[in-house]
Amino acid sequence: MTWSNTQPSSPAVTEPAELVSGALDGVLHQFVVEPWFGALVVLLVATAVVRRIPGLVHGRRRRDPQRCFLRADKRLVLQRAGHRCEHHSVFGRRCTATDDLQADHVHPHSRGGATSVDNGQALCPRHNTRKAARVPWDWELRRLAQQRAGYFPPGTSTVVVHH
Ligand SMILES: [Zn+2]
Known part of the structure; x- marks a missing residue:
């Protein structure tokens, strides 16, 4: 019985890290190719942050035990x-x-x-x-x-x- 050196070539396995970096590349690519995409992302993030500021300023107060209006x-x-x-x-x-x-x-x-x-x-x-x-x-x-x-x-x- 002889051992063969020729192994069947294993199918290319994509590492999770490669998948993430591929997705990141895609996003970065969008920023470069489509400037509006970057602007949109920045706008969405800024809107989300600004909407929360008054809540942060006022903080959490004790809730009124009565939830519904009479x-x-x-x-x-x-x-x-x-x-x-x-x-x-x-x-x-x-x-x-x-x-x-x-x-x-x-x-x-x-x-x-x-x-x-x-x-x-x-x-x-x-x-x-x-x-x-x-x-x-x-x-x-x-x-x-x-x-x-x-x-x-x-x-x-x-x-x-x-x-
Ligand atoms: Zn209305």
């Missing part, structure tokens, strides 16, 4: 908003939705926002979902107070009180 409070929140969603676009246009409105915490409950009329706003399901638990900027609160002056019943406070 029925009477919800009625008040919707009533003073004229039963219309209070979301405003960046150009200041107010959402026209009037169905299935929800009482939302302007300052998120998970961030210590109180479950009270003063911290409430009427939002349609779409804008409530989109807002999620984002902490608003102070300028957003000031803008909301100004906009509310246009549709809140006279004599009603338009100022948002966090807690």
Whole structure:
């Protein structure tokens, strides 16, 4: 019996490290070939970071033990908003939705926002979902107070009180 020196050539095995470096090369290649790709990535990261800053500034406060608005409070929140969603676009246009409105915490409950009329706003399901638990900027609160002056019943406070 003789040992053969000729081994069947083993199929090329790709190491995981090679796969990672290949993927990285692909990404880096995109940066070089498509400058907009790099700009898009930077923009997405910057947006994600900036959206979290107010939450970091305010920190985590103790949560209001009451998570949901009382029925009477919800009625008040919707009533003073004229039963219309209070979301405003960046150009200041107010959402026209009037169905299935929800009482939302302007300052998120998970961030210590109180479950009270003063911290409430009427939002349609779409804008409530989109807002999620984002902490608003102070300028957003000031803008909301100004906009509310246009549709809140006279004599009603338009100022948002966090807690
Ligand atoms: Zn809306």
